[in-house]
Amino acid sequence: MHEYPITEQIVKIASDKAKENNARKVTRIALVVGEYSGFIGESIQMYFDIISKGTICEGAFLEIEKIKAKWYCPACDIYYLRQPFSFACPQCGKDGEPTSIGKEFYVKNIEVET
Amino acid sequence: MSGKEIEVVQNIYDENDKIALETKASLEELGIFVVNVMGAPGAGKTSSIINIIRNLPEEKIYVIEGDIESDLDTVKLKDLGINTIQINTGGACHLDAPTIKNALQNLEFSQPGILFIENIGNLVCPAEFQIGEHIKMLICSAAEGSDKPYKYPLAFEKADVILLTKCDLKEYVDFNDDFFLKGIRGLNKSVPVFEVNAKTGQGFSAVAEWLKHKSH
Ligand SMILES: Nc1nc2c(ncn2[C@@H]2O[C@H](COP(=O)(O)OP(=O)(O)OP(=O)(O)O)[C@@H](O)[C@H]2O)c(=O)[nH]1
Ligand SMILES: [Mg+2]
Ligand SMILES: [Zn+2]
Numbered sequence: 001m002h003e004y005p006i007t008e009q010i011v012k013i014a015s016d017k018a019k020e021n022n023a024r025k026v027t028r029i030a031l032v033v034g035e036y037s038g039f040i041g042e043s044i045q046m047y048f049d050i051i052s053k054g055t056i057c058e059g060a061f062l063e064i065e066k067i068k069a070k071w072y073c074p075a076c077d078i079y080y081l082r083q084p085f086s087f088a089c090p091q092c093g094k095d096g097e098p099t100s101i102g103k104e105f106y107v108k109n110i111e112v113e114t
Numbered sequence: 115m116s117g118k119e120i121e122v123v124q125n126i127y128d129e130n131d132k133i134a135l136e137t138k139a140s141l142e143e144l145g146i147f148v149v150n151v152m153g154a155p156g157a158g159k160t161s162s163i164i165n166i167i168r169n170l171p172e173e174k175i176y177v178i179e180g181d182i183e184s185d186l187d188t189v190k191l192k193d194l195g196i197n198t199i200q201i202n203t204g205g206a207c208h209l210d211a212p213t214i215k216n217a218l219q220n221l222e223f224s225q226p227g228i229l230f231i232e233n234i235g236n237l238v239c240p241a242e243f244q245i246g247e248h249i250k251m252l253i254c255s256a257a258e259g260s261d262k263p264y265k266y267p268l269a270f271e272k273a274d275v276i277l278l279t280k281c282d283l284k285e286y287v288d289f290n291d292d293f294f295l296k297g298i299r300g301l302n303k304s305v306p307v308f309e310v311n312a313k314t315g316q317g318f319s320a321v322a323e324w325l326k327h328k329s330h
Binding site: 002005010013018021023028036069085086088096103111 | 117118119120121122123124125126127129130206207208210238239241242261264267268271296297299300301303
């Protein structure tokens with residue numbers, strides 16, 4: 001359910017950008033989706049095929065780059081992937097802090113035909 | 115026929131966030147402080163709102179109830195004389211900024227006060243969508259277990275205040291306080307955590323005190 005309005009937004013962003021560049025057709029849309037953005041690539045693709053029908057984006061290939069969430073340890077100055085049920089730094093064992101890595105959710109670029 | 119790549123780098127939430135900020139600004143002008151109440155289904159969101167309101171007798175209170183269907187919670191609040199409107203999302207798993215913007219047309223703000231918006235019962239999606247709130251209040255019940263910060267980190271990271279509800283049930287569910295708090299601190303160093311019990315009202319005066327301070 002969640003992915004429907006979001007996918008509409010993706011089609012809108014890509015279409016606006018394509019028209020701005022006098023493109024005829026969008027052939028590829030590159031998305032960057034963080035692990036904690038809560039979005040499932042497969043659902044976006046499913047809605048995309050429905051929503052893009054009849055638009056300049058119809059038939060475009062959705063390329064989804066997934067990004068794992070990373071924590072930061074200020075003491076060791078490292079970024080790390082966390083273990084289940086823990087936020088501890090693998091080097092010093094203290095809890096680090098969440099970062100923006102893994103929360104991405106944006107249209108990176110599009111490929112068009114002119 | 116030539117393929118050409120065009121840089122975009124545009125956040126997909128931009129549109130939603132823009133509307134949320136407009137909503138917040140227009141409510142601020144009316145002196146309304148907005149609390150986005152989030153939590154799993156049945157966590158105790160409505161019970162908590164009712165208990166907080168009881169402890170804020172001198173504040174004007176408004177409530178928007180989000181629900182997939184039914185208006186049971188709205189009826190409960192209206193019976194208590196609270197100015198409440200209902201939104202049914204018909205399946206959507208969270209409230210978003212355009213939905214709230216529309217709903218606000220049906221709510222008359224006669225004087226400054228606090229608006230509670232009860233989000234859809236869900237620990238994942240509501241955390242990602244701003245709706246025009248000043249603060250996010252996360253309701254988490256002891257019955258859900260002490261591992262929730264580890265499984266739903268975003269909700270805990272984004273919360274401005276956390277209520278651990280149903281504390282009367284702790285002993286029945288082997289609730290591990292240290293594990294729960296350690297998880298929260300790994301995500302959010304400064305968020306206040308209040309332990310409450312909606313059956314007795316215990317703990318809610320402290321929440322109300324905190325909120326009053328925050329909203330003025
Ligand atoms: N024992 C106990 N039960 C509680 C407490 N708070 C709420 N409940 C019960 O938990 C159930 C759900 O409470 P609600 O306040 O309706 O929860 P909610 O989060 O608003 O639920 P939805 O809106 O349906 O997602 C009700 O049966 C409440 O009586 C509490 O502190 N202790
Ligand atoms: Mg409720
Ligand atoms: Zn470290």
